[in-house]
Amino acid sequence: MIFPKRTCTCGELRKENENIEVVLNGWVSGVRDLGGLIFIDLRDRYGLTQIVIEPENRPDLAERAKELKSEFVIWAKGKVRLRSNPNPNIPTGLIEVLLEDYGVLNKSQLPPFEIDDSIELQEETRLKYRFLDLRRPSLQKNLILRNELYQIMHKYYYENNFIEIETPFFMKSTPEGARDFLVPSRIHKGKFYALPQSPQLYKQILMISGFDRYVQIAKCFRDEDLRADRQPEFTQIDVEMSFIDEEDIIKMTEGFFKLLWKETLGIDIQTPFQRMSYKDAMEKYGSDKPDLRFGWELKDISDLVNNCEFKVFTDAVNNGGTVAVLNVKGCAETYSRKKIDELTEFAKKYGAKGLAWMKLADGQVNSPIAKFFKKEELDAVIERTEAKDGDLLLFGSDKWTTCFTVLGALRLEIARQTGLLESVRDKFAFLWVVDFPLFEYDEESKRYVAMHHPFTSPKFEDMQFIDDNPGKVRARAYDIVVNGAEVGGGSIRIHDTDVQQKMFKLLGLTQEEANSKFGFLLDALKYGAPPHGGIALGLDRLVMTLAGTENIRNVIAFPKTTSGLSLMDGSPSTVDEEQLKELGIKIINN
Known part of the structure; x- marks a missing residue:
């Protein structure tokens, strides 16, 4: 097909372009016939331009234009002129193009929905017709922002002497956390590749190979139970460095964030970022990824209530647990008994x-449990929580982790319900969470598991506890948090074979199991592994934060549903019996 190619985009014409001849290519966003004038809105990814036909002067064009419908693809030729009624809401709002000629490059069926950001749609509909959904300006803006992030990342790490190296998609299955996505081998029947949950092992081997600064935009895959903010495949900025410590990784990452926020949002952020230990984050905010844009710090009152007459509290303390309080400032009247009952049901989801x-109120305490406390005990609680008339105090009492996790979840939920989160949505609060436990004890399997991954180095000063009290060992790990979302995490790695073997043993792996799963890494560590560490930054989450959206599917071109389905192309799908036969696979229906 031969057609006039565009001389400019639909988003670039301004008043300075008055009287020039232009050719535009794009999609018809809408047609409005006002009798004396016909307006055509033409759209491409750069913006929208109003085209006008004057039926009195060009009756032929007016007649032809009756064929134009939404989403027709056309070329349009005309002269730029100033609008008599400017539209200040779009960048091209001062001009319009007086149409001289046009042609239809392709017609469109009636779309199942209008391409308009203001229209609310069922997400299933949007994902089924993703090729139309992606024409919406908001999604195009998000994907353009994502591309900006790519370019800034490439430039920043290149200028800091990093080498981009691609690691394999087909690798050995080493399931220690989430399930692997498995790929059967046709040639080696009965054997499987795994899609990478992370390039972790490969980037460590690159350090051993002498590539002291590695970076990659890596696609990763995890076959885990899905959540609203998770996808089975996701993208991360993967970084590893040799001959460094935590400070080097943190400084390098802060430099990237500073440049990223400046280049994409025009915001100068202050570095270095605040740091907080895992313990402090949990005890102050009930989360290892606290949102610091608002206050409402938790208070531990275990020492104030250990002798009170309220058995729930005393039992918790006597059994080694914790009692803590969330002071919801000024919300006593907001939360009726019915609403508090709803909060109770919410808290139960987190283990309460x-x-x-x-x-x-009026200097008095109103509560069904107040009768179990002496006046001096109540006064002590009020003093520690800095409570005043109009405040609502919510109590957690359980094991340390459960107590603070419940209150942390309530803190965020009430901030949402009261509009507090909405009021701070344009702010950014950056935080490094450090000093994580190296291990956490899994009650189901009755063994220790790695809080991050089994290649994280313990702190030197805590090595004395690793044999007799591993729960006391802290990791050389660090997470970066923005507005209550973990956008990245990393650690200094174990570079000593003996320490790595000890780590596997503590995690319950026999020598044979460790060699079977990680023998290639253990071998590599024997040949002069340098001290090294790194970080993985969640690219999808970063774009969400920059774009100000809470829906991960708004920043990925072709996302899956919360149940892992691709509604547009119908995957996952069944395959031919012949394909299964070639792979040596038989489907068993339970």
């Missing part, structure tokens, strides 16, 4: 058995 509460 119930939810004790107190309200302060």
Whole structure:
């Protein structure tokens, strides 16, 4: 097909372009016939330009234009002129193009929905017709922002002497966390590749190979139970460095964030970022990824209530647990008994058995549990929580982790319900969470598991506890948090074979199992592994943060549903019996 190619895009014409002849290519966004004038809105990814036909002067064009419908693809030729009624809401709002000629490059069926950001659509509909959904300006803006991030990342790490190296998609299955996606081998029947959950092992081997600064935009895959903010395939900025310590990784990452926020949003962020230990984050905010844009710090009151007459509290403390309080400032009247009951049900989702509460009004404590406390005990609680008339106190009492996790979840939920989160949505709060435990104890399997991954180095000063009290060992790990979302995490790695073997043993792996799963890494560590460490930054999450969206599917071109389905192309799908036969696979229907 031969057609007039565009001389400019639909988003670039301004008043300075008055009287020039232009050719535009794009999609018809809408047609409005006002009798004396016919307006055609033409759209491409750069913007929208209004085209006008004057039926009195060009009756032929007016007649032809009756064929134009939404989403027709056309070329349009005309002269730029100033609008008599400017539209200040779009960059091209001062001009329009007086149409001289046009042609239809392709017609469109009636779309199942209008290409308009203001229209609310079912997500299933959007994902089924993703090729139309991606024409919406908001999604195009997000993907353009994503591309900006790519370019900034490439430039920043190149200028800091990093080498981009691609690691394999087909690798050995080493399931220690989430399930692997498995790929059967046709040639080696009965054997499987795994899609990478992370390039972790390969980037460590690159350090051993002498590539002291590696970076990659890596696609990763995890066959885990899905959540609203998770995808089975995701993208991360993968970084590794040799001959460094934590400070080098943190400084390099902060430099990238500073450039990224400046280049994409025009915002100067202050470095270095605040740091907080895992313990402090949990005890102050009930989360290892706290949102610091608002206050509402938790208070531990275990020492104040260990002798009170409220058995729920005393039992928790006497059994080695914790009692803590969230002071929801000024919300006593906002939360009726019915609403507190709803909060109780919410808290139970995070492990709470119930939810004790107190309200302060006119210097008095209103609560069904107040009768179990002496006046001096109540006064002590009020003093520590800095409670005043109009405040609502919510109590957690359980094991340390459960107590603070419940209150942390309530802190965020109430901030959402009261509009507090909405009021700070344009702010950014950056935080490094450090000093994580190296291990956490899994009650189901009755063994220790790695809090991050089994290649994380323990802190030197805690090595004395590793044999007798591994739960006390802290990791040389660090997570970067923005506005309550973990956007990256990393650690200094183990570069000593003996320490790595000890780590595997503590995690319950026999020598044979360790060699079977990780023998290639253990071998590589024997040949002069340098001290090294790195970080993985969640690219999808970063774009979400920059774009100000809470839906991960708004920043990925072709995402899956929460159940892992691709509604547009119908995957996953069945395959031919012949394909299964070639792979030596038989489907068993349970």
